[in-house]
Amino acid sequence: MAFGACTEADCTVAETDVCLRNNDPAKCPNRANAGTVEEALEPPLEAPVENPRFQHSLTLDPEAAASIMRSRYAHLVGILGMPKSGKTAALVSTYLLLGRDQLKGFSFLDSMSLRALDEISHGARVWQVGESFGQMTVHTELSDERTPGFMHLRLERHSDERRFDMLLSDLPGEWSTALIDKERSDRLEFLRAADVIWIMVDGEELRAKRHHTEHRIKIMLQRLAKIVTHKPPIKIVISRRDHGAPLQSSVDALLAEAARHGFEATVAPIASFQDGDDATPGTGIAELIASVVEEEAAQPEFWPTTAPSGARAMLNYRGATGQ
Ligand SMILES: Nc1nc2c(ncn2[C@@H]2O[C@H](COP(=O)(O)OP(=O)(O)OP(=O)(O)O)[C@@H](O)[C@H]2O)c(=O)[nH]1
Ligand SMILES: [Mg+2]
Structure with missing residues (x-):
């Protein structure tokens, strides 16, 4: 004592x-x-209220992401795709468009992962128009190779002034390669909470090595179906639109495979940057972001309004057995 x-x-x-x-x-x-x-x-003094503290690694770890999700609803976007398919580039393009107030229909409000967004965008920010670019982004590496990293964005949609939060994973391409080649899925458990999954496909590779690329994405869809039994909507995001549009036959083959596994899938061609002549930088990005929030409309209403039926409305919810 x-x-x-x-x-x-x-x-x-x-x-x-x-x-x-x-x-x-x-x-x-x-x-x-x-x-x-x-x-x-x-x-003598009240202890100050502590701000949430995040780890030093730049992307948010699952605990930090969960703490955002506990405080308010956040749309969780799981992003898969082979190395160099354009996963990080799509996030960089989104961030740069928001920074210039050019993401059509949306404004930037806040981010709990500004340093991470800044870090991945560094190469693109110092790029000068007219200069050729080899690598606008660097290969994604995580501080712990078993823990996913997330980017956070809080945006406002102009059409209805709604504010919403998004958490987007930024994973190394090897996680997808290991899923395809070794069926390694332990690190991808977080996808079970995803509102939508983007499967990033290198558009140039899809044209140049059509059968090989389609085959690998099909295996990914097969494996994914075993992990995410809640079957979230899938967006097949085809990068490098500036080098040309994807072949319709490839699009059809990938959508058919997704449907075969019970997924509702759609395709989104994007050009995160531009060094080809077919699309301007940022093409398709605003539509991609908009689709994350639109998915909400497809979900059942939490508390539907029912027309008065004479009997008490509560009785409409009785099960088939009358219980
Ligand atoms: N022209 C053009 N280049 C792109 C596009 N998307 C990606 N790139 C280029 O491809 C490179 C690799 O893209 P990343 O986004 O880093 O690839 P990633 O999927 O994140 O790759 P890992 O982190 O290695 O898994 C970028 O640095 C860009 O140079 C695009 O839409 N158009
Ligand atoms: Mg990356």
Whole structure:
């Protein structure tokens, strides 16, 4: 038991464990009283409310992402795709368009992962129009190769002034390669909470190595169907639209495979950057972001309004057995 200092100036208990007044130190009224006085003192200042603290690695870890999701609804977007398919580039393009207020229909409000967005956008921000670019982004690496990293965006939609939060995963392409080649899915468990999954496909590769690329995406869809049994909508995002549109036969083959596994899938061609002549930088990005929020409309209404039926509306919810 902890006691406060003794009120007797010549107390020796701390040095010798023996009380000069022959009191039992554990029951000494002088020490016990001193303790009570100390405990009764109010702290002079209220402890400040702590802001949430995030880890030092730049993207948000699942705990930080979950803390955002606990405070308000956030649309979780899981992004898969081979290395260099354009996953990070799509996030960079979104961020740069928002920064210039050019993401049609949306305004930027806030982000809990600004440093991460800034970091991945660095290459693109220093790029000058007219200069050729090899790599606008660098290969994604995570501080812990088993823990997904997320980007957060809080946006406002102009059409109805609705504000909403999005959490977008930024994963290394190897996670998708390992899913396809080794069926490794332990790191992708978070997809079970995804509102939508984007499967990023390199548009140039889809044209140049059509059968090979289609085949690999089909395997990915097969594997994915085993992980996400809630079957979230899938967006097959085809990058490098600036180098040309995807072949309709490829689009049809991928959509058919998704449907075969019970997914509702759509295709979104995008050009995150531009070094080909077929589309301007940012093509398709606003539509892609808009689709994340639109998916909501497809979900059942939480508390539907029912027309009065004469009987009490509550009775409409009775099960088939009348319970
Ligand atoms: N022209 C053009 N280039 C693109 C486009 N998308 C990506 N790129 C280029 O492809 C490179 C690789 O894209 P990333 O987005 O980094 O690829 P990733 O899927 O994140 O790759 P990992 O992180 O390695 O898995 C970029 O640095 C760009 O140079 C696009 O739509 N158009
Ligand atoms: Mg990347």
